[in-house]
Amino acid sequence: MSTKCLLFGIINNDNTDDELRELKALVESSGNYEVLGVVTQRRPQPEPRYYLGKGKLEALRDMVNRFEAELVVCDDELTPSQQRNIAGFLETAVTDRTGIILDIFAKRANTAEGKIQVELARLKYILPRLVGRGTELSRLGGGIGTRGPGETKLEIDRRKVRQRIKELERELDAITRHRDVTRRWRKQREVPLVSLVGYTNAGKSTLMAALTGSERVGDPRLFATLETTGRRVDLLGGGHFVLSDTVGFINKLPHQLVASFRATLMEVREADLLLHVLDVSTPGMEERIRTVEKVVAEIDDRPRLELKVYNKIDLLSPAEVERLQMILPEGIMVSAVTGQGMPELLTKIQELLFADATEITLNIPYSRGDLVNLLYDHSQVLQRKHLPSGIRLQVRGSRPLLERVLQALSGEDNYYE
Ligand SMILES: Nc1nc2c(ncn2[C@@H]2O[C@H](COP(=O)(O)OP(=O)(O)OP(=O)(O)O)[C@@H](O)[C@H]2O)c(=O)[nH]1
Numbered sequence: 380m381s382t383k384c385l386l387f388g389i390i391n392n393d394n395t396d397d398e399l400r401e402l403k404a405l406v407e408s409s410g411n412y413e414v415l416g417v418v419t420q421r422r423p424q425p426e427p428r429y430y431l432g433k434g435k436l437e438a439l440r441d442m443v444n445r446f447e448a449e450l451v452v453c454d455d456e457l458t459p460s461q462q463r464n465i466a467g468f469l470e471t472a473v474t475d476r477t478g479i480i481l482d483i484f485a486k487r488a489n490t491a492e493g494k495i496q497v498e499l500a501r502l503k504y505i506l507p508r509l510v511g512r513g514t515e516l517s518r519l520g521g522g523i524g525t526r527g528p529g530e531t532k533l534e535i536d537r538r539k540v541r542q543r544i545k546e547l548e549r550e551l552d553a554i555t556r557h558r559d560v561t562r563r564w565r566k567q568r569e570v571p572l573v574s575l576v577g578y579t580n581a582g583k584s585t586l587m588a589a590l591t592g593s594e595r596v597g598d599p600r601l602f603a604t605l606e607t608t609g610r611r612v613d614l615l616g617g618g619h620f621v622l623s624d625t626v627g628f629i630n631k632l633p634h635q636l637v638a639s640f641r642a643t644l645m646e647v648r649e650a651d652l653l654l655h656v657l658d659v660s661t662p663g664m665e666e667r668i669r670t671v672e673k674v675v676a677e678i679d680d681r682p683r684l685e686l687k688v689y690n691k692i693d694l695l696s697p698a699e700v701e702r703l704q705m706i707l708p709e710g711i712m713v714s715a716v717t718g719q720g721m722p723e724l725l726t727k728i729q730e731l732l733f734a735d736a737t738e739i740t741l742n743i744p745y746s747r748g749d750l751v752n753l754l755y756d757h758s759q760v761l762q763r764k765h766l767p768s769g770i771r772l773q774v775r776g777s778r779p780l781l782e783r784v785l786q787a788l789s790g791e792d793n794y795y796e
């Protein structure tokens with residue numbers, strides 16, 4: 380038996396019907412839920428105490444009774460007091476977009492890191508909502524601690540949650556440090572990192588499989604991928620890179636989640652190139668682009684190399700593809716499923732990573748033979764001269780490579796001419 384639920388939200392300049400359609404997909408993705416109806420109200424701001432105005436709230440209550448709904452879901456994150464007030468008025472369980480997204484993440488997380496990140500985000504969400512909900516927390520571990528003098532049960536529960544948050548933050552920190560080591564290793568090897576970013580369900584994992592020749596097929600559920608995985612891709616014209624899949628973004632992605640997934644999203648931060656994957660078959664592409672760009676900027680707002688990959692063109696007619704090509708100034712059109720556009724995509728990646736060659740002259744001390752080898756392996760050495768202080772190399776190579784070499788040499792005297 381599925382749980383019967385109703386959705387509600389406000390409609391204004393920032394919130395459209397698309398939002399509520401997306402919420403329906405989210406709710407259905409999160410578990411065995413049957414969405415029976417939607418209540419919307421056009422208003423610029425939510426009502427402070429009940430989110431909806433009185434009349435609409437009564438209409439929602441009538442629907443709850445008529446459908447015997449067991450859960451109502453708000454399209455926005457409700458304040459803790461709104462959530463309590465609505466639950467009191469409707470006499471049914473109330474959750475919101477954030478709660479649903481956190482549930483989905485909790486179900487999908489399957490690495491130690493992912494699980495910690497999700498639990499952390501959930502606890503931060505629960506903490507301010509911990510009013511008279513103390514009994515539900517007993518599973519957090521080892522019974523309730525000893526009661527301090529004059530401490531209420533609620534205070535004890537809050538303290539427990541805070542303690543657990545600290546614990547999890549420490550664990551996450553340890554894992555992050557381990558990732559740092561791995562990343563440094565990769566940097567030393569000078570393998571460029573390319574990260575896939577995009578709205579959930581855009582086709583990142585399918586594209587990853589297509590580019591790396593692996594078997595895994597896409598998953599129609601929202602937030603199918605929660606962990607990042609890196610895989611090597613060899614380019615036909617020589618050179619290779621590591622491609623990394625990442626968690627998808629969504630409008631109103633809970634800030635607690637962005638914060639705890641910061642470590643995972645390091646892959647985005649460290650990337651030499653971001654492939655922003657877009658689904659051309661769903662409406663509201665502009666809005667989705669803005670959402671993804673906002674989240675990327677939240678992770679790291681340095682300017683970076685980005686390529687837009689317009690995916691799922693197999694779902695459009697040739698005429699529609701042609702029309703898109705005219706209005707979209709840049710980017711590559713592909714279908715991760717049929718393989719259409721993949722050679723063009725790889726050529727473009729190659730150009731961006733390797734062909735954007737620059738010429739510079741470097742003075743490299745004899746102690747840094749590693750850098751000399753690196754330049755011989757990955758760039759074109761135009762001239763070489765032995766000096767008392769080191770080797771002078773005139774090289775032509777890709778920007779990311781040369782920037783890293785420069786960074787490695789930045790402590791030395793006169794390393795750059
Ligand atoms: N028709 C068509 N479907 C595609 C294409 N690429 C992906 N899909 C489908 O779109 C759905 C989502 O694909 P995924 O690769 O899991 O999407 P994702 O971006 O990794 O999603 P999350 O991990 O949830 O963020 C799956 O059902 C795929 O089969 C494409 O080029 N054409």
Ligand SMILES: [Mg+2]
Nearest residue numbers: 583584603604
């Ligand atoms: Mg995925």
